[in-house]
Amino acid sequence: MSAEPASSNGVQIHHTRMLPDFLLSVKLKYVKLGYHYLVSHLLTLCLVPLIAVIIVQTSQLNPDDVHQLWLHLQYNLVTVVIFSVVLVFGSTAYIMTRPRSVYLVDYSCYRPQSHLQVKFQKFMKHSKLTGDFDDSSLEFQRKILERSGLGEETYLPEALHCFPPRPSMTTAREEAEQVMFGALDNLFANTNVKPKDIGILIVNCSLFNPTPSLSAMIVNKYKLRGNILSFNLGGMGCSAGVIAIDLAKDMLQVHRNTCAVVVSTENITQNWYFGNKKSMLIPNCLFRVGGAAVLLSNKPSDRRRAKYKLVHVVRTHCGADDKAFRCVYQEQDGAGKTGVSLSKDLMAIAGGALKTNITTLGPLVLPISEQLLFFTTLVAKKLLNAKVKPYIPDFKLAFDHFCIHAGGRAVIDELEKNLQLLPVHVEASRMTLHRFGNTSSSSIWYELAYTEAKGRVRKRNRVWQIAFGSGFKCNSAVWEALRNVKPSHNSPWEDCIHRYPVQILS
Known part of the structure; x- marks a missing residue:
């Protein structure tokens, strides 16, 4: 009988201890919000009293003072004219030389036909029937699939559904055509843009670079004009979609009143690995069919119908470091079979690259309040040798939505942790990985489409x-x-968004 009161007291003591901690966290939250508001509106808070003083002083001027001021301006007419001329010329020069706005009119993500879906059981059965994988490799792939974060509705190209698989140049071209033309057909239909109006075309695909190029295939299909500026980016990996956007932005600064189309895709047909090296088997389990076509414009008239305006592009390249250079590497294994090898240092290298990237991006997007906190912590650590943890800026104050490349579950987990994001901020990335897999450079567009579909x-x-x-x-x-x-x-989410988000098992 005596145990019951003791238990009750124990619970009360526990709650009593927890209550001050909870109240302290709430207080700190509101203190930080107050700090951000004060610093963000500091200029306004200083200007309001100043303007009030000027208005009061002006209201106290008598008519004679106003008359004297007018006479003074008349006698200094030359100064006024010179000032006006400088102001006009300066404004004109600024308008003519300022960067042109780049608008994202619309974009389209390719969705393969349902018969190309590959369930885990089918994936494993097909891998076993090929006879190229030993038992250890099959078990390894099974474990990767279970932990990958992919669902049962991702897609593989037609050639890999065949038995035996048909990874030829012809079938690889067929995959490229289905993805690129499928995305472009939908883009042109949604925007009513005529192919002849396209002045710039950029295609990025890392592992499949035939001759004629993929960009030439598009020019031929849609009969684009003869003076089109076309580019084909190869071997640049999953981040090439942003590189293509950056190139399009630069081209749109030079060429007036035109449109640019960016096509981001990857080709799996000829790049499936049939060997038994573990580090090369991971891409088989993660990469799936996908692609996106994006319409950009620098025409002021397109602002009214555009969805977004490009604000910043920040690029970080760590290729000077040997480990970083080889952490994602296409090569042949001991048996002469070609594949893409992923290093065990990949996540550490990605973390370092992210740190460098956000160091450049932070000052461009973060509010001054966050920059002051970061700078103060840095000074305390470097100059005063204080034992303080490095301050991680709160990027939730700068961005409303996050489209983190769906490279794999570990990538999303790492960024969620390092950037101190909430589950809702990485929801689009997790659900894209689940529904479409790693579609390489186009994954960020499937994620944006998910966020839009959720309203x-x-x-x-x-x-x-x-x-x-x-x-x-x-x-x-x-x-x-x-x-x-x-x-x-x-x-791509049109008929399935109501089912998401789904619970992903650990």
Whole structure:
């Protein structure tokens, strides 16, 4: 009988201890919010009293003082004219030389046909029937699939559904055509843009680079004009989509009143690994069919119908370091079979690249309050040798939506932890990985399409797209929504968004 009161007292003591901690965390939260508000509006708070003083002083002027001021301006007419001329010329020079705005009119993500879906059981059965994988490799792939974060509805190309698989140049071209033309057909239909209006074309695909190029295939298919500026980016990995956007932005600064189309994809048909080296088997379990086509414009008239405005692009390249250079590496194994090897140091290298990237991006996007906190902590640590933890800026104050490249579950987990994000901030990345797998450079567009399909993108919201790729590279693109964005017709999430988010087992 005596145990019951003791238990009750124990619970009360526990709650008594927890209550001050809870109240302290609430107080600190509101103190930080007050600090951010004060610093962010410091200029306004200082200007309001100053303007009030000027108004009061002006109201006390008598008519004679006002008359004297007018006479003084008349006698200094030359000064006034010179000032006006300088002001006009300066304004004209600024308008002519300032960077042109780049608008994202619309984009389209390719969705393969349902018969190309590959369930785990089918994946394992097919791998076993090929006869190329030993028991250890089969078990390894099974474990990777279970922990990958992929669902049962991802897609593989037609050639890999055949038995035996048919990884030929012909079938690889067929995959490329289905993905690129599928995305472009939908983009042109949604935007009513005529192919002849396209002045710049950029295609990025890392592992499949035939002759004629993929960009030439698009020019031939849609009969694009003869003076089109076309580019084909190869071997640049999963972050090449942001690189292509950066190239398009630079081209749109030079060429006036034109449109640019960026096509981001990857080709799996000829790049399936049939050997038994563990580090080369991981891409088989993660990479899936996908692609996106993006329409950009520098025409002021397109602002009214555009979804987003490009704000910043920040690119980081760590290729000078040998470990970073080889952490994602295409090579042949001991049996002469070609594949892409992923180093065990990949996550550490990605973390270092991310740190360098956000060091450059932070001052461009973070509020001054966060920059002051970061700078104060840095000074205390470096100059005063204080034992303080490095301050991690709160990027949730700079961005409303995060599109983290769905490279794998570990990548998303690491960024969620390092950037101190909430589950809702990485939801688009996790659900894209679950529904479509790692679609390489196009994954960030499937993620943005997910956020739009959920109705979360409001006017003036900022979106951060961040991608990692071989080389090793970490690239960021920042977009600002120009209106409350609705999903485009034939969105890849159109008939399944009601089922998401889903619970992903650990």
